[in-house]
Amino acid sequence: KAGVTQTPRYLxxxxxxxxxxxxxxxxxxxxxxxxxxxPGQGLQFLFEYFSETQRNKGNFPGRFSGRQFSNxxxxxxxxxxxxxxxxxxxxxxxxxxxxxxGPGTRLLVL
Amino acid sequence: AQSVSQHNxxxxxxxxxxxxxxxNYSYGGTVNLFWYVQxxxxxxxxxxxxxxxxxxxxxxxxxxxxxxxxxxSFNLRKPSVQWSDTAEYFCAVYAGNNRKLIWGLGxxxxxxx
Numbered sequence: 001k002a003g004v005t006q007t008p009r010y011l012x013x014x015x016x017x018x019x020x021x022x023x024x025x026x027x028x029x030x031x032x033x034x035x036x037x038x039p040g041q042g043l044q045f046l047f048e049y050f051s052e053t054q055r056n057k058g059n060f061p062g063r064f065s066g067r068q069f070s071n072x073x074x075x076x077x078x079x080x081x082x083x084x085x086x087x088x089x090x091x092x093x094x095x096x097x098x099x100x101x102g103p104g105t106r107l108l109v110l
Numbered sequence: 111a112q113s114v115s116q117h118n119x120x121x122x123x124x125x126x127x128x129x130x131x132x133x134n135y136s137y138g139g140t141v142n143l144f145w146y147v148q149x150x151x152x153x154x155x156x157x158x159x160x161x162x163x164x165x166x167x168x169x170x171x172x173x174x175x176x177x178x179x180x181x182x183s184f185n186l187r188k189p190s191v192q193w194s195d196t197a198e199y200f201c202a203v204y205a206g207n208n209r210k211l212i213w214g215l216g217x218x219x220x221x222x223x
Contacts, residue, residue, distance in 0.1 A: 033211070042215040043200065056209045090154065097142055097161065097204065099152040099211060 002027065004102035011106045018079040021105045022069050024092030025072050031055070032074040033099060034066060037088040046089075049074050081109045112137045116214035123191050124222050131186040131217050133175075133201035142204040143177055143184040144211070149197045157199075160184065170174045171195070193223045 005024045012079050025032050033056075034046040043056035049068035066076040074094075076084055086109045092099035117132040135141060145157040157168025165177040175186045184201060201214040 040215075043213045045210055045213075048209060058210075092154075098144070098156060098159060101146075102158065103153040 004091055006089075006091050006099055006102040006105050008105060009103060010106050010108075012110065013081050014110050015081055015083060017081050018067030018077060019081060019107060020075055021079045021091075021107075022088055023074045023093075023102060024075075025074070025091075025098055026095060029093035029095045029100075030072055031094035032068060032072065033092045033094065034061075034074070034076050035090040035092065037104070038086075039089055046076065051110065078107075083109050085109050112188060112203070112212050114201055114203050114212050114214040116199075116217050118217045119215070120218045120220075122220045122222065125150050125193055126145045126190050127221075128206050129186070129188040129191045129195070129219070131199055131201075131219070133184045133186065133214060134182050135184070135201075135205065135212070136182065137203070139206045141183035141206075143175075144202040144204075145169065145173070145184070145186050146202065147201045148151045148200070148216075152199070157186070191219075191221050195219060196221045 007022045019047050027071045030049045033048040035043045037043050047066050047093045050057040068074045073094045088104045090104045113136045115134045143160040146154045147157045157173050158167050160167045162175045168174045169212045173188050177184050198216045198218050200216045203212045
């Protein structure tokens with residue numbers, strides 16, 4: 001099976017802009033989770049989608065949002081970017097209670 | 111609140127040394143436990159997991175972990191590390207009915223050749 005794919009892999013934006021990141025899960029997986037990874041903070045949970053519904057949410061501001069499509073592909077959106085949003089954004093798809101990760105999208109906000 | 115603690119933030123070893131990375135969690139009920147590894151420039155990969163059964167779990171690349179319920183621990187071990195084991199190691203826990211995977215902050219391992 002193909003693994004989790006994320007696009008784009010790298011992104012440079014400026015403060016105030018918005019960004020949309022995409023994730024395609026492993027075929028057959030219906031759950032997609034998003035994380036923000038920064039040095040020293042580890043993995044911070046953003047949200048989880050299952051069958052197009054948000055099933056769980058972390059403690060991030062409303063500028064961070066997501067959605068999931070009927071084919072299980074997921075997108076996350078960050079509006080009004082701030083310098084502190086610079087991070088590696090990871091997507092994981094779940095199967096049999098185990099999360100499998102994509103390569104991430106590295107976002108740099110200038 | 112449920113939490114996962116990884117005691118060692120940075121570990122430096124020489125090749126052939128033995129490795130043990132600590133992981134403790136705070137939850138008294140049923141847990142699913144994971145160790146993930148992130149090699150430099152690569153994505154997070156599953157090393158091993160424990161759901162039930164034999165508390166000594168073997169994973170990829172010679173790693174193993176032992177679940178000790180009484181100590182709320184799931185320590186990762188490898189008898190002899192290699193330079194290629196240089197990576198960041200993360201412990202994670204599913205606790206009870208909480209659908210969130212709770213993560214430790216990670217341990218950075220550097221193995222000197």
